[in-house]
Amino acid sequence: MRYLSILCVASLMFSCVAFAQSGTVKHTVAKDETINQIAQKYQVTPYDIYQLNPDVKTGLKPGLVLLIPKKSSKNATVTATKSAVNSNVKTHLVQPKETLYGIEKKYNISDEALKKANPFLVTDGLQIGQTLVISNGVSTAKEATKKEKKESKEAYVYHDVQPKETKYSIAKKYNISIEELEKKNPEIIQNLPIGFRLTIKGSPPKQYSNPVVTTSETPVKSTAPKQDLMDYQVKPKETLYSLSKSFGLTQEELVSLNPILSNGVQEGMILKVPVQSTPVITSDFPKNTTVLSAKVNSNERKKMALLLPFNVSVLENDTENSIQERLKRDKFLNMTLDFYSGALMAIDSAKVLGLPIDVAIYDSQENKNGSNVSQILQKNNLQTADAIIGPFYQSNAETAANYLRLYNVPVISPLSKDRANPISNLYQSVPTNDMVKNTMFEYMRKKNGNIIAVVDPKKESTIQYIKQNQLGVAFASFSSTGALDGASITNLLVPGKMNYVVMETANTWMVKTTIKTLVEAMKSYQVQLVVLEPNATLESDEINFSNLVKLHLMYPSVNRENDTEAARLFKKEYKKDNNILPNTFATRGFDVTFDTMMRLVQGQTYQETTKTVTTEQVDNKFQFYTKEDGGHANRGVYILYYDDDLTIKEAN
Known part of the structure; x- marks a missing residue:
């Protein structure tokens, strides 16, 4: 057997060498290289490469040697053509603006079949110039429909979601995959609501179905106001409900604009949506800021608790370091104490106001x-509390919220930026990073601006975010060596409107090139420089601060620059008590604690105030909204810019 294996390997090696000599070349796969890139380099199709290297359908690895057919080889072309005919295959060259959905509909092929024949679609996505293999030998969309009809005739099996159950545990219970479970129940892709009735097999009878939206084949007359439309490509897992919420339309209005939706939502669909609409999480939030007054009702005392990570036992058991030494190096402890110092000031302020809160x-x-x-x-019977602030870590805040959920006690997560799990009584007080960026783009669109992105090719996550969530944004060009083409920025500028140039790079040379290009362009265009997150490069000595002022550098922030009398008083009192000015964590400790206490004395529950009231404290805004998947988050984001007088101001 051993010799047989050696012989087979030797025979395979000989075959490869002989074939390579008669119409192929070798290519060594580089890091992060894709099949599509290799195919374009040698001017062949991905299908050609898969024919000679079938093992790479599962993925590429750096250093792997591939056999590539020579384009000029007549024999290779004939062989490939015969192979295509014999395997009942035809090809399709991807054109601009084409989508997977459109191609699948054109050839009547299922999404699964197309991706199976073209594995690179899973990793690289659909790109202009790709040559796709269209196989008639695999299941088509019609066959998939027949399969669904067959399944619908099966006996109906359902499952009501119980507390603490997960998709994994349910799928395992019924011996199916999570993918199958989500395919049967697309409503649970984002979350798994307790009490939701899952379809395990067959189709549910009407009396057992969860509420669904049905649409008539005859388009409903639109009541949406007339406005300019733009194209929007449906992303994975989006539904008619989520799309209507994202674009501020009713489901009937969305179907009226896009009759194709009458047959259901499919990934890759190109929809018509209003130009001024940009996907937001929800629009049912209070917009106007309210100054809460101290409404004292002596007959009803409120109960509030703070859960803060002092970790006293750890400090007491640390025999190697003194508390002073630990404070020098323990950033988490310092953050906790800063937050606590601000919270204490809030509690003292509540006492001065006579608020009835324990x-x-x-x-x-x-x-x-x-x-x-x-x-x-x-131990402390906190299910009777009116509000809980903390813990700090997201997972621990969720533990507290889950425990108190049945008692409807609000748990306010004070510092975490993580996307929270859907828990009805959990309130995320810090806007997520995506919310911060979304708010910036929403502002630019409301100003009817032309948005241009200058993004370092290394910042792949930012590029992906903009492409997936912010349609219509034009990207500046880079050379093959990664050099920014300043002229490409100028070519994208539009006269007669504000041009917002979103710059995301830490590369000093790239920053300088962008700023120089924009300063020169100001002679002919309206231009404003925008960053989505703090950029240390802009604070270096190599960057001329006066140019940032000229370009009115603008950015989103969860904290504002507050120079009001109340803010100055807070800083003065804090310094008096602590011998130092308050930092971000100290101010946030005050803002979160004082805001919570003021909401508790409004004659309403904390939850009721979050539905109707947006507040501002020293540096932070609290504009809560109910998320689609459950729970509550804050969209209190400020848009700030450098003004001509060298101060930072809030944009209108």
């Missing part, structure tokens, strides 16, 4: 891996 502070003893939150909640 506040308890507990050591949550938390880290990334756990806490003693559950014990604190049980």
